[in-house]
Amino acid sequence: MDWRPGLTKRKGVTKHRLLTERIIADIDAEVLPAHARMPTHRDLARQLGVSVQTVSLSYKEAERRGYLRGEVGRGTFVRSRVTEKADRFMLDRDPGETVDLSIIRAVYTEAHEDASRTVLRRLAQGDASAFMRPCRPIAGLERHRTAAREWLKALGVEASTDRILITNGAAHGLFLAVAAIVRPGEIVLTENLTDHGIIGLSNVLGFTLRGLPTDREGILVEAFEEACAAGGVTALVLIPTLGNPTSHVMGAARRRAIAEVARRYGVYVVEDEVYKPLVETPLPSFANLLPELGFFVTSFTKSVLTGLRVGYLVVPSQYTIRAASIMRVTSWSATNLPAELATLWVEDGTAERLVALQRKEARARQAMVAEILKEHVAQAHPLSLCAWLKVPPRWTEDGLVRMLAQKNVAVTPSDPFKSGPDSPGGIRICLGGHLSHATLGRSLQTIAETFEQLPPVFDAGTIAYFDAGTIT
DSSP: OOSGGGGOOBTTBOHHHHHHHHHHHHHHTTSSOTTOBOOOHHHHHHHHTOOHHHHHHHHHHHHHTTSEEEETTTEEEEOOOHHHHHHHHHHTSOTTTOEEOSSOOOBOOHHHHHHHHHHHHHHHHSOGGGTOOOSOSTTOOHHHHHHHHHHHHHTTOOOOGGGEEEESSHHHHHHHHHHHHOOTTOEEEEESBOOHHHHHHHHHHOOEEEEEOEETTEEOHHHHHHHHHHSOEEEEEEOOBSOTTTOOBOOHHHHHHHHHHHHHHTOEEEEEOSSGGGOOSOOOOHHHHOTTTEEEEEESTTTTOTTOOOEEEEOOGGGHHHHHHHHHHHTSSOOHHHHHHHHHHHHHTHHHHHHHHHHHHHHHHHHHHHHHHGGGEEEOOTTOSEEEEOOOTTOOHHHHHHHHHHTTEEOEESGGGBOSTTOOOOEEEEOOBSOOHHHHHHHHHHHHHHHHSOOOSSOGGGSOSEETTEEO
16 A cells, blocks of 8 residues: 555645554554554655655654654564454454463452352442442542551551542552643653553653663662653652562562652652552552652452452542542542442451462462473562563564464563563463463463474564555
């Protein structure tokens, strides 16, 4: 397909906007495949008869909107639209045919079924008036916040109830925290491989997201300090415990060092701690280390029950009014019914019992990963719900993902987790959900056998989209 007809001048529309629209349309239609290398700015300008500046502006806008990514020294590439593709991939197939290892979910067993039935019967037989009142108070019912304070205390967070907001899950809490402190155009730092939630927020809220190099404990202190010293950094958003997708756990000394740098430069720290309930080792919280700068986000979704979208957000005392006002204009308040369910489980010990079950299952499933995938494992943790795998020589991430899909195993490449051009590659597999050990074992064996194979000679994903002299 030649792009020149698509760049016909329209009144009031610049050429770079027309080119951006065409690039995005072709990516959405999968005419431009994921991970395809775009022409250089100069080559495309020459092919289309436009200025290099027009192409540069177009690429920059498509990158800002999440369709392209630039890699220093390598070029510009099409980003994988993984969330949308994964949804279509799973909905288009009988769930019994495909084993979905592409989404992190808490383990789900008969014990979860039993606990859910029990609490629902209890709710049905009780007085609903206490938790069915609409929209007030915005930060959550006092009883729910009191239970939250006790749950948070076990996670190493000491906070008064007036600093706690009940949220509709961790994503909601993360949005409230970041929206409270970051303005469009400001710089936010994160891990070079991180949860796609903060990457999506950068597009929604319009801030600049920069990934920092990491090791097995997460962000490197030296890299964080260097970025802060360069100026313009507003916040650091990180997953210190069992980080997605690499399963890193930041030790106490590293947390204190990061906090000291943040304090020195006045940088806010937002810690996404949805996995922290799974780790039994006491670890300090940035909300305690930095009472004026630290935000803490957690939820029940990854540690207790996948469908229990209830979260807790702890904010510095000076941000209680601002965070509540943002909540009011976005959702008014959290939903009281699931918050009541979570409160009952915190009060009667069910939540901690289900967390203990998650730990037990995570250890068993990670042991299977270590035994079957061996040297293919780049990074994992005995209590993590995922594992990060190396891409074998001669294979590409996209080729592996598509080959495994043909064998009815869904996994995720690195693209959704990359927060910058220097982010390393790999493939994430998830171990939760309603999977039997037998099914998981067969799927891991399929992955191991595929990794040991040589890739096919012709890989449809590598067919050139751009031909000499034109765009086809």
